[in-house]
Amino acid sequence: MTTTRSALAAGIDPAAEAALDGLLLSMADDEFVIGFSDSEWTGIAPILEEDVAMSSLAQDELGHARALYELLSELRGDGRTADAIAYDREPADYRHARLLDHGRGDWAMTIARRYLYDTADGARLEGVAASSFAPLRELVDKIRREERYHVMHATTWLERLARREGQPRDRLLAALVELAPDAATVFTPLEGEAALVEAGIMAEPMAALEARWRATITPIFVGLDLPMPPAGNLATGRTTHGEPFRWLWGEFTSVRRSDPEAIW
Amino acid sequence: MTDTQPPDRDVDAAFGGDGRTLEPWEVFRREKDGDPMRHGGSVMAPDAVLAVHYARELYGRRQESVALWVVRRADIHDLADPDLLQPPLDRSFKKPGGYVMRDKLAAAREQSGQAKPKARSSRPMPTTDKADR
Numbered sequence: 001m002t003t004t005r006s007a008l009a010a011g012i013d014p015a016a017e018a019a020l021d022g023l024l025l026s027m028a029d030d031e032f033v034i035g036f037s038d039s040e041w042t043g044i045a046p047i048l049e050e051d052v053a054m055s056s057l058a059q060d061e062l063g064h065a066r067a068l069y070e071l072l073s074e075l076r077g078d079g080r081t082a083d084a085i086a087y088d089r090e091p092a093d094y095r096h097a098r099l100l101d102h103g104r105g106d107w108a109m110t111i112a113r114r115y116l117y118d119t120a121d122g123a124r125l126e127g128v129a130a131s132s133f134a135p136l137r138e139l140v141d142k143i144r145r146e147e148r149y150h151v152m153h154a155t156t157w158l159e160r161l162a163r164r165e166g167q168p169r170d171r172l173l174a175a176l177v178e179l180a181p182d183a184a185t186v187f188t189p190l191e192g193e194a195a196l197v198e199a200g201i202m203a204e205p206m207a208a209l210e211a212r213w214r215a216t217i218t219p220i221f222v223g224l225d226l227p228m229p230p231a232g233n234l235a236t237g238r239t240t241h242g243e244p245f246r247w248l249w250g251e252f253t254s255v256r257r258s259d260p261e262a263i264w
Numbered sequence: 265m266t267d268t269q270p271p272d273r274d275v276d277a278a279f280g281g282d283g284r285t286l287e288p289w290e291v292f293r294r295e296k297d298g299d300p301m302r303h304g305g306s307v308m309a310p311d312a313v314l315a316v317h318y319a320r321e322l323y324g325r326r327q328e329s330v331a332l333w334v335v336r337r338a339d340i341h342d343l344a345d346p347d348l349l350q351p352p353l354d355r356s357f358k359k360p361g362g363y364v365m366r367d368k369l370a371a372a373r374e375q376s377g378q379a380k381p382k383a384r385s386s387r388p389m390p391t392t393d394k395a396d397r
Contacts, residue, residue: 047286049307049318056321149320156313 006077008135016199019192020133021075022095023202025085026238027124028068029096030186032086033245034117035061036252040104054110057150064143071135087256091249095238097185102178103244108161108171112179115154116229120186122151123213124206132200155220162224176226183229184210188237289315290340292333293323301333312336 009017038058045051069082080088099117104110125144131137161172176183187210196202204212214228221228286308293304304323309315312334319334343349356364373380 047308049309049314049322053317053321056325153317156317 004077006075008071008075009077012133012201013195013199016192016195016201017075019190019196020201021072022190022192023128023196024068024072024075024136026095026097026188026190028065028072028085029094030100030117030121031061031068032065033094033096033100033248034114035059035065036248037100037104038110038114041110046107053153057114057153060146060150064146067139067143071139074135083256087253088260091241091246092239094241094245094249096241096245097188098182098237098240098242099179099185101182101242101245103247105175105178106171108168109175109178111154111157111161112172112175114150115158116179116183117186118147118150118154119217120184120210120213122147123209123216124186126212127203127209128201130203136201158220159224162226173226176229180227180229181232182237184213184232185234185237187213188234284310286310288337289319290335290337291319291323292335293329294331295329297330301331304329304332306337307334 005017012020035058038054038061042051042055042058045054065086066082069085073080073082073085097117097120099113099120102109102113105113122144125140125147128136128140129144131140158172161168163169187206189206190196193202193205197205218228220226287310288306289309289312290306291304292301294301307315307318307322309318315334315336316332319332323329324332370380
């Protein structure tokens with residue numbers, strides 16, 4: 001805990017402040033990492049229209065990440081900018097869900113990951129939509145209006161891959177198998193979560209949000225005859241990042257690291 | 265899976281396209297409330313749902329539209345026959361403005377030896393010459 005608190009932190013229960021920091025960082029890192037992963041399709045998507053669509057979704061996510069990092073920067077009030085938080089950390093210090101740690105893979109992998117993430121993110125956003133922390137509540141209200149389309153896009157593709165026998169369905173099933181152990185990691189419990197719920201910053205603990213998420217996607221998975229993600233071990237869901245992320249980190253920090261003092 | 269019914273038949277029925285091949289869809293957009301729909305362009309898509317997604321990305325994601333229509337190009341009935349649209353005979357009497365009088369008036373003036381009236385703005389208030397218009 002810093003000795004001088006930012007103006008933004010002043011109104012927050014001190015017990016919840018560190019946990020709020022963790023919540024914002026995890027949300028921002030999630031959006032940042034999936035945004036970069038999906039931007040890898042720019043220029044190589046199957047058709048021009050999908051190229052534009054996927055690139056646009058990726059840009060949306062980076063925009064959400066920026067807004068969340070800015071909020072975090074303001075909350076911390078330590079002079080570190082959103083860019084510094086986004087780019088100037090070692091790979092081990094990122095707190096995105098392990099679901100987003102897998103390499104880009106094929107189109108089915110991208111769709112499976114997007115669907116699992118977008119629906120989980122939707123449940124999490126719902127959990128903070130009525131947050132007592134007004135800046136987060138106001139931001140989430142805008143983010144949710146864009147995320148609605150993301151879920152539509154991911155669902156549209158999930159249906160098409162799942163219903164088309166042969167390569168589309170086979171590849172989707174393979175992707176879901178690979179992602180299964182990490183599918184629910186967006187709901188990795190946050191340190192100090194109870195204080196967030198107590199302060200009304202989050203409506204419910206992550207475990208309850210996960211239950212809501214499962215209730216939302218179960219009819220879709222049953223309808224498409226897809227295997228529901230099993231309950232995973234969430235203990236290290238945001239802290240152990242593998243080789244594919246280290247590679248992605250090298251990519252997205254390469255320009256920043258080439259001249260850390262540069263002014264853009 | 266029986267061999268009488270392709271396993272993917274429900275896909276085609278469900279999504280409003282053949283789902284396998286890309287085809288062009290025409291996109292109409294309304295720029296602001298009260299404006300008419302205007303043709304914006306087209307997208308390629310395998311079915312209607314994706315066509316709407318792509319139309320949104322290409323014609324709506326920068327807040328340039330308040331509404332979109334997406335129509336399969338194959339569903340548009342085409343008429344471009346010049347005999348039907350640009351008939352060779354004078355059909356100007358069918359226009360809401362009636363006959364085009366300019367040529368007939370010019371011919372009448374020439375016959376009577378009368379000069380073309382000057383522009384109205386260069387003379388005093390017109391009084392008696394309305395009959396020839």
